[in-house]
Amino acid sequence: MRILLVEDDPALGRAVREHLALAGHAVDLVGSCADAEAALRPGDHALLLLDLGLPDGSGLGVLRAMRSRGDWRPAIVLTARDQITDRIEGLKAGADDYLVKPFDLGELLARVQAVARRAAARPEREVRAGEAQLNLDDRRARLRGAEITLTAREWAVMERLLQRPGAVVSREQIEEAIYAYGAEIESNAVEVCISRIRKKLGSDAIDTLRGVGYRVRP
Amino acid sequence: MRLWPGSMGGRLALSLGAGLFVLWLLSAATAALVVVRELNEVFDSILQETAQILLADITTRHAALIEADQGVEAIIVSQATPHDEYITWRLFTPDGRLVMRSHGASEAPMPPPGFADIGRARTYTERAPDGRFLLSVAEPPEHRPHTINPTLWRLLTPLLALVVAALVLIPPAVRRGFAPVARLQAEIAQRGGANLSPVQAPDLPAELAAMRDDVNLLLRRLRQALEAERSFSANAAHEMRTPVAATLAQAQLLTARLAAESPERRDAEEMVAGLRRLGSRLEKLLQLARAEAGVGLQRTPVDLLVPLHLLVEEFAAQPDVAGRLRLDDGGLPALMVDADLDALGIALRNLIENALRHGPPGGVVHLTALASGGVRVVNGGAPLPPERLPLLTRRFVSHGGGGSGLGLSIVQAIAEQLGGTLTLHSPATGREDGFEAILALPLAGSGTGRIKTA
Numbered sequence: 001m002r003i004l005l006v007e008d009d010p011a012l013g014r015a016v017r018e019h020l021a022l023a024g025h026a027v028d029l030v031g032s033c034a035d036a037e038a039a040l041r042p043g044d045h046a047l048l049l050l051d052l053g054l055p056d057g058s059g060l061g062v063l064r065a066m067r068s069r070g071d072w073r074p075a076i077v078l079t080a081r082d083q084i085t086d087r088i089e090g091l092k093a094g095a096d097d098y099l100v101k102p103f104d105l106g107e108l109l110a111r112v113q114a115v116a117r118r119a120a121a122r123p124e125r126e127v128r129a130g131e132a133q134l135n136l137d138d139r140r141a142r143l144r145g146a147e148i149t150l151t152a153r154e155w156a157v158m159e160r161l162l163q164r165p166g167a168v169v170s171r172e173q174i175e176e177a178i179y180a181y182g183a184e185i186e187s188n189a190v191e192v193c194i195s196r197i198r199k200k201l202g203s204d205a206i207d208t209l210r211g212v213g214y215r216v217r218p
Numbered sequence: 219m220r221l222w223p224g225s226m227g228g229r230l231a232l233s234l235g236a237g238l239f240v241l242w243l244l245s246a247a248t249a250a251l252v253v254v255r256e257l258n259e260v261f262d263s264i265l266q267e268t269a270q271i272l273l274a275d276i277t278t279r280h281a282a283l284i285e286a287d288q289g290v291e292a293i294i295v296s297q298a299t300p301h302d303e304y305i306t307w308r309l310f311t312p313d314g315r316l317v318m319r320s321h322g323a324s325e326a327p328m329p330p331p332g333f334a335d336i337g338r339a340r341t342y343t344e345r346a347p348d349g350r351f352l353l354s355v356a357e358p359p360e361h362r363p364h365t366i367n368p369t370l371w372r373l374l375t376p377l378l379a380l381v382v383a384a385l386v387l388i389p390p391a392v393r394r395g396f397a398p399v400a401r402l403q404a405e406i407a408q409r410g411g412a413n414l415s416p417v418q419a420p421d422l423p424a425e426l427a428a429m430r431d432d433v434n435l436l437l438r439r440l441r442q443a444l445e446a447e448r449s450f451s452a453n454a455a456h457e458m459r460t461p462v463a464a465t466l467a468q469a470q471l472l473t474a475r476l477a478a479e480s481p482e483r484r485d486a487e488e489m490v491a492g493l494r495r496l497g498s499r500l501e502k503l504l505q506l507a508r509a510e511a512g513v514g515l516q517r518t519p520v521d522l523l524v525p526l527h528l529l530v531e532e533f534a535a536q537p538d539v540a541g542r543l544r545l546d547d548g549g550l551p552a553l554m555v556d557a558d559l560d561a562l563g564i565a566l567r568n569l570i571e572n573a574l575r576h577g578p579p580g581g582v583v584h585l586t587a588l589a590s591g592g593v594r595v596v597n598g599g600a601p602l603p604p605e606r607l608p609l610l611t612r613r614f615v616s617h618g619g620g621g622s623g624l625g626l627s628i629v630q631a632i633a634e635q636l637g638g639t640l641t642l643h644s645p646a647t648g649r650e651d652g653f654e655a656i657l658a659l660p661l662a663g664s665g666t667g668r669i670k671t672a
Contacts, residue, residue, distance in 0.1 A: 009460045015467030022474065053456050080459035082501065084525045084563030087532070097535075102463035102497040105470045110537070209531065211524030 001116060002026045004045040006036040006062070007078065008054050012101075016049070016078075019105040020112070033057040040066060040073075047116055048075040049108075052090070060093045067094035067173070072163050074119040076111055078103065091212045092170040118166040127162055129216045130204035134158060141201060148200050153178055157193050161206065161216045170213035227396040231389045238388075242381045246374050253373060257366050262333060262342070265305070265355055269344040272307050273353040276318070277346060284309075284317060284351075292316040304361055310352045317351065329354055398422050402430055409433075414441040414516070440515075447511035455504055462500060466493040502624045505564045506613075509628050514561035514635030519662030522553040523587060525563045530585065533570055542574065547587045554662035555591050557636045562659075565632040566593065568625040569655050573597035576653065592638065592658035599652055601645040610642060626655070633657055 003020060007013035008031040017027040028045065030036050033056045039045070040062070048066075052059040063075055077095045079086065090098045096115045099108060126135050133142045139155055141148040150158065160177035161169055174190045186192075194206055194214060207215050223229055277284065283293055292308075295318060306323035310316055314328045329341045331352065338359035345352050398419075405417045416434040419426075469490045476483040526545065533539045547553075555562075573583040577597030586594040602610075611630040614623045626640070633640040638659035646654035 009464050012460060012464035012467055015464060015471050019467065019471055019474070080456040080463075082455065082459075082504075083560040084528060085559050087528060088524070088559075098532075101459040102466045102493070104494070105467055107536075111535075210527045211521060212528070 001046045002028070002044060003047045003049060003112070004036065004039050005029045005049045006033075006054065006059060007031065007049070007051045009051075016105070016108065020109065023109050025112070031055070033059065033062050036062050037065070040071070043071075043073075046073065047112060047119070048073060049112070050075055050077050050095075052077060052079040052081055052086075060090065063090075063093045063095060072119075074115045074164075074167070076108075076115055078108075088212055091168050091209070092172070094167075094170075094173070096164065096167045119164070127165065127216075129158070129162070129206065130202050132201035132205050134162070136162065143201055150197065150200060153193055154197050154200075157190070157197065158216075161214060165216055168209050168213045168215045174214065225396075226399070227392045230396075231392040234388050234392070235385050238381060238384055242377060246377060249373060249377075250370055253370060254366055257369070258362070261340070261357070261362055261365075265333075265340065265342045265357060266344075268305055269307070269342045269353055269355040272355065273344050273346055273351070276307070276309060276353065277351060280318060293318045295320055305355055305357060307353060307355045310354065312345075312349060312352060323356065328352065329356075398426050402426050405430075406433060409437060414444070444512060444516060447508070447513070451504055451508050451511070451513075454507070458500055458504075459497075462493065462497050466490065466497060469493055502628070505568070505628050506624055506631075508564065509561070509631040509635070512635055513564070514558050514632045516558050517556045517636065518558070519554045520557050520559045520562065522555050522557070522562065522591075522593065522659070523547050523550065525559060525566055526585065526587060526593060529563065529566050529570060533574070539574060542580065543570070543583050543585065545585045545587075548589060550587055550589060553587050553589070553591070555636075555659040556662050557638075557659055561632045561636060565629045565636075565657060568629045569593070569595045569657060572625045572629075572655070573653070588656070588658070590658070591661040592656060594654060594656045596646045596649075596652055596654045601651050602653060604644075607642050607644060611640065629655070629657065633659070636660070 001024075003025050005013060005017055005020075005027050007016065007029065010031070013029045013031070017029050020027045028039060030039050031054070033054050036048075036050070036054075036059075040048070048063075050059040050063060059077065059079075063077075066073070066075070074096045075094065076097045076099060077090045078099050078101060079090070080101045082100045087098050096118070097111050099111060126133065128134075131143060132148070134140075136159060139150070141150055156177050157174055160174055163169075171190050174194075178189055178193065194208075198206055205216065207217055209215065223232060280293075280295070307320045308316055308323050308328075309318040310328045316325070316328070326336060329336050329343050331343045331345055334341050334343070336356070339356045340362070341354055341356045343352055343354040398421075402417070402419050402422060405419050409415075409417065414437050416437060417430050419430055422430055469486060473483060473486040473490055476486055526547070530543050530545045533543055534541075570583065570585070573595050574597070576599060577583055578599050581598040584594075584596040586596075588594060611626045612623075613627045626642075630640045636659055638657060641656040641658070643654040643656075644652065646652035
């Protein structure tokens with residue numbers, strides 16, 4: 001797997017690159033936001049490892065820009081910022097995982113593989129959400145054998161959540177998905193929609209991560 | 219009901235009102251005394267002059283009748299038209315025999331010469347210059363009060379009305395006067411939590427303006443101190459964590475390249491373990507620095523369940539922790555407490571780490587959100603001797619298990635800053651073994667979420 005590592009500390013960058021290389025991954029190392037943006041554009045990296053405190057800005061900016069372009073490649077934040085608000089901010093910006101320095105290289109590798117596995121499952125059009133089965137191609141949902149009808153807005157939310165199965169999607173990002181679908185949105189539209197979907201597909205179809213957002217467990 | 223009010227305004231209004239009322243009582247009493255005395259003097263002088271005029275008049279006008287007096291029966295002189303008798307008179311001989319009297323005069327014995335009070339009537343008795351007769355005039359008892367009382371009323375009623383009006387007007391006037399104090403108080407009350415902005419209260423009286431400026435100076439210093447601390451620990455975190463992370467990664471890489479079972483490999487593994495310890499000590503020291511610098515002083519309403527769920531999720535991602543944490547959020551939709559999210563995160567993280575480290579290997583840790591505002595963390599293991607419990611929150615006193623000896627003291631410091639408490643029990647409540655830590659915090663909006671200066 002080809003991985004983009006954004007880290008401005010050369011010693012740490014080299015050690016991480018070599019360790020991941022030992023596990024068979026190809027790692028490109030860059031040290032700034034600008035280089036990261038440039039390297040991400042061709043789209044041939046399968047995963048992003050992102051430091052937040054970079055010389056020309058915050059890695060979160062890179063992540064947000066990526067997500068707003070509709071780039072859902074998995075990203076793991078590697079940072080010295082260990083506060084709970086930093087973690088919430090990172091997850092809301094679209095990080096799939098958040099690892100605080102100093103970390104164990106073995107643990108980093110395990111996280112990389114877990115996130116990659118989750119991301120690789122995405123191309124499936126027939127997916128599970130809790131007990132429900134969804135087919136994204138013909139927009140059909142089944143719960144314990146029974147056919148369930150979802151509204152267009154509910155499908156928009158489910159598709160947004162299933163773009164990154166297992167990763168947390170913030171309320172704002174879901175709101176954008178509903179908005180993109182072209183409907184008038186009320187302030188509690190996301191909550192209302194999520195609770196309707198849960199009624200139809202079972203309460204375990206969508207998980208809430210308090211203070212951060214929602215996710216579908218694959 | 220408390221008689222002495224707690225507010226300055228109330229006290230001022232009450233003392234002003236009471237003082238005014240007492241002053242009114244004193245001045246009313248003095249005025250009444252003076253008026254009564256002066257009026258009595260006037261009445262006495264009228265009585266005296268009446269007697270003198272009447273004596274001359276009667277002895278001249280009724281000379282014939284007096285000469286014909288047989289000394290048997292008093293002659294009654296009656297006026298032509300009936301009228302109220304304000305003053306009655308009697309004529310006596312020096313030996314006290316009643317010679318003549320006016321209509322309505324009493325039959326009582328002769329009063330002594332000069333002024334006298336007989337019964338409740340006022341009398342004045344005058345001796346004729348030739349000494350043959352004495353004339354006694356009397357005023358009926360009800361005559362003087364009948365005149366003096368209305369006079370007193372007319373004098374004192376307007377004064378009383380003034381006092382009542384003043385008593386009614388004092389409270390609003392005091393309230394108005396104290397309005398700037400209330401305004402300043404409301405502004406200061408909004409401070410605390412995350413709001414350390416300068417107090418905005420223009421047009422204050424000079425005394426209060428000085429007080430406002432002092433408060434603003436203090437707020438600015440507090441804000442600067444908190445900002446400096448926050449940026450220091452953020453920088454320190456970055457400046458120290460990254461080199462440790464790099465060294466640890468290099469050491470791990472080195473270890474992986476060395477042949478298994480070789481002495482070099484063992485040395486390298488020890489280095490890795492040492493660097494890991496350094497990393498976790500560093501984390502604890504940064505947490506302690508944050509706690510010491512008052513990371514918990516800036517409080518806003520936060521949902522305790524947010525950091526609780528996030529931390530459980532984070533810990534559960536570690537392979538050796540997965541399945542050991544059981545979170546019971548009591549089905550609460552949210553648990554709003556007055557706290558700082560990061561301070562709360564540090565406290566909860568330490569409670570969880572402590573329970574995982576000191577519980578039996580693989581043992582379950584129960585986390586329970588308390589609707590009263592707080593969280594209970596319970597782990598298993600042999601109960602601790604009671605005398606050990608107070609030592610657990612002492613700094614750098616390690617209790618085995620490879621801990622830094624800082625965890626619970628950090629929790630304790632943060633709990634105090636958040637206006638909460640950390641309570642430790644062993645054995646855990648309702649069990650025969652284990653250890654229980656309860657972090658209790660003020661619920662949001664409970665009114666205790668103000669800056670603690672201690």
